[in-house]
Amino acid sequence: MTPLDYEYLQKLLKDRSGLVLSADKKYLLESRLLPLARKAGVPGITDLVQKMKAGSDSLINDVVEAMTTNETFFFRDKTPFDHFKDSVIPELIKARAGRKSLRIWCAASSTGQEPYSLAMLLKEKASELAGWRIEIVATDLSPEVLEKSKAGLYTQFEVQRGLPIQLLVKYFKQVGTMWQLNADVRSMVQYRLFNLLQDFTALGKFDVIFCRNVLIYFDQATKSDIFNRLMKVNEPDGYLFLGAAETVVGLTDSYRICPKRRGVYLPNSSAASTAPGLALGGLKTSALTGR
Structure with missing residues (x-):
């Protein structure tokens, strides 16, 4: 993943969901988006970004969803x-x-x-x-x-x-x-x-x-x-x-x-x-x- 790829994803996630990724969160992007890249039939994050830039709204939605933390449980924090x-x-x-x-x-x-x-x-x-x-x-x-x-x-x-x-x-x-x-x-x-x-x-x-x-x-x-x-x-x-x-x-x-x-x-x-x-x-x- 290039620095430009990371900047693109940072801006996309903030604009679409409010999620702010600091510069030290590249590992988080890679761990969550590499499986999505494979599912989309591309070898890596750079290719995934190119596919997103080509206008794949469904893929963009998948990326936002993959990066959203869904940790929860009943009566959390009581x-x-x-x-x-x-x-x-x-x-x-x-x-x-x-x-x-x-x-x-x-x-x-x-x-x-x-x-x-x-x-x-x-x-x-x-x-x-x-x-x-x-x-x-x-x-x-x-x-x-x-x-x-x-x-x-x-x-x-x-x-x-x-x-x-x-x-x-x-x-x-x-x-x-x-x-x-x-x-x-x-x-x-x-x-x-x-x-x-x-x-x-x-x-x-x-x-x-x-x-x-x-x-x-x-x-x-x-x-x-x-x-x-x-x-x-x-x-x-x-x-x-x-x-x-x-x-x-x-x-x-x-x-x-x-x-x-x-x-x-x-x-x-x-x-x-x-x-x-x-x-x-x-x-x-x-x-x-x-x-």
Whole structure:
């Protein structure tokens, strides 16, 4: 791979996905793209780049998808999910008692463990949320991981990573050597192909946004821009959850730290109050029934 090839791929990945590759990440490109080059019938990265430059959109999409990190597991880092269950849901039940609806966005949802973790926690609160309209919108830029998410089918290894045994028994059924999430939980989540560099307004407004472990791959300017745009689709009294290695500090005034809740952030009321109202974007909702 020549320096020009690397520069081309760096720019392509930043423009298409926001992913920023530093100069010392050539090994990562080679390890992920050499198998793709062989699949495309070319001997190396340079030939792959030439084929991309010739106008192969499908190949470009394959390259972006190959470079996207899809590491995830159920109840990842645990603490944010405890905050969601023990503090955020009870507070929102009080705050939304009049309209009896909740909208949650899982950005960069990967293979679905995060939105399904939230769905199971909401199922556990079914008696308190009887008659409520619950909508979990999960987005990712990878069609492949979205298809896996919709199936809700996971290996023994995947369900052993973070998923409590009582929830496995309660909400999954065994299919051969795999485990499939029950249909009533899967139906609580709707998946959409979406890139965080796109305009958020079509998604509508959300009470809770989970945007965890994805911003670490973006540069400072892109992070700031995303935070400012997230605030505009986050309800003024809503919540933003970030990953353990992510923060808004020094990047935006749109959010402030939520005291005593690690990884949870609140829209700044002064900034949020000036954000234009947004429609719900025509997305369907699903009712939360009994357990």
